[in-house]
Amino acid sequence: MDKSTEQHSGTLHLVVAITCHNRREKTTACLRRLSQIGLDLEDAEAVDLDVVLVDDNSSDGTAAAVRNEFPDVALLEGDGSLFWNGGMRIAMSHAIDMDPEYILLLNDDTELFEDSVKRLIEDHRRIKERRGCPIVIVGSTRDPDSGELTYGGWRRTGGINPLRTAIVHPTEEPKICDTFNANCALISREVLDRVGNLDAAYTHGFGDYDYGFRVQKQGGEVWVGSGVHGECERDHGPRPWFEPKLSWWERISALRDVKAEPLGERLTYARRHAGARWPLSWLSPYIRVSLSHIFPDRFRPPAGPGERSSESSTP
Numbered sequence: 001m002d003k004s005t006e007q008h009s010g011t012l013h014l015v016v017a018i019t020c021h022n023r024r025e026k027t028t029a030c031l032r033r034l035s036q037i038g039l040d041l042e043d044a045e046a047v048d049l050d051v052v053l054v055d056d057n058s059s060d061g062t063a064a065a066v067r068n069e070f071p072d073v074a075l076l077e078g079d080g081s082l083f084w085n086g087g088m089r090i091a092m093s094h095a096i097d098m099d100p101e102y103i104l105l106l107n108d109d110t111e112l113f114e115d116s117v118k119r120l121i122e123d124h125r126r127i128k129e130r131r132g133c134p135i136v137i138v139g140s141t142r143d144p145d146s147g148e149l150t151y152g153g154w155r156r157t158g159g160i161n162p163l164r165t166a167i168v169h170p171t172e173e174p175k176i177c178d179t180f181n182a183n184c185a186l187i188s189r190e191v192l193d194r195v196g197n198l199d200a201a202y203t204h205g206f207g208d209y210d211y212g213f214r215v216q217k218q219g220g221e222v223w224v225g226s227g228v229h230g231e232c233e234r235d236h237g238p239r240p241w242f243e244p245k246l247s248w249w250e251r252i253s254a255l256r257d258v259k260a261e262p263l264g265e266r267l268t269y270a271r272r273h274a275g276a277r278w279p280l281s282w283l284s285p286y287i288r289v290s291l292s293h294i295f296p297d298r299f300r301p302p303a304g305p306g307e308r309s310s311e312s313s314t315p
Helices: 024-034 062-069 083-097 116-131 189-195 207-217 248-255 263-273 275-294
Strands: 012-020 047-055 074-077 102-106 135-138 149-151 153-156 165-167 175-177 184-188 221-224 308-312
Touching: 012 024, 012 083, 012 116, 024 047, 024 062, 047 062, 047 083, 062 074, 074 083, 083 102, 083 207, 102 116, 116 135, 116 184, 116 221, 135 189, 153 175, 153 221, 184 189, 189 207, 207 221, 207 263, 248 275, 263 275
Parallel strands: 012 047, 012 102, 047 074, 135 221, 165 308
Antiparallel strands: 102 184, 135 184, 153 165, 175 221
């Protein structure tokens, strides 16, 4: 999926990293939209765009569909056990070996707007010039039907739990934040050199949030880009741990699932990023589920998984 046929010293190299599993229609729609984006930068620099896709042993014909419609995509195949973080680690590793100026982390259910990548690159350049440190620029997505903000950058809200965050609503100017969803996130070479890949400590979730906090610890910053960059439905899935018909142990067992809040991985995440209050941050989802079992009318499900809140951050 090469957006520039001319190879010369002034070419900017961008690699898009994606992973997928059994979402053929969404994956091909994502790639189709990606092939239509505009990359005419302000300085008229040519952009060489490559795509790396890890298909984790899909049984719905995703790999064949991609090979047929997008033969230029570098298609890597997993064994079905990678989950999101594992698949993205392989995609990022392959992309890093290609030595690009930028890697765009993209979810396969995200459909970008035509000018989204152009805006992310130009926002990065302006902020980098002003701040002088490694920068991650995060793209925000909205629900295609309701227009509600779904994914993007997140900011710590303060309070008793250091890992509680709120989504940052984008405006006409970029905003600094603390971490991000990797549904659409532009990672510069300078960040890659300092921080590297997503961490293998995580299987499915936590990896993108962890990465944002690691960027900060390495002297970098995370920013939400200007405006909205694409459409993506909120994909939290069922949350049986808040199902009132289940027993307490059934709820806790569901919460320990690899796609929810596995205790060991959450322990790693909390000890790294919650400071002295890490025990509270580590166990907070389990405390919340237990309280909701005892007091079902007082402790309702949160807006999203983990410590994420639907409330807007203060600019």
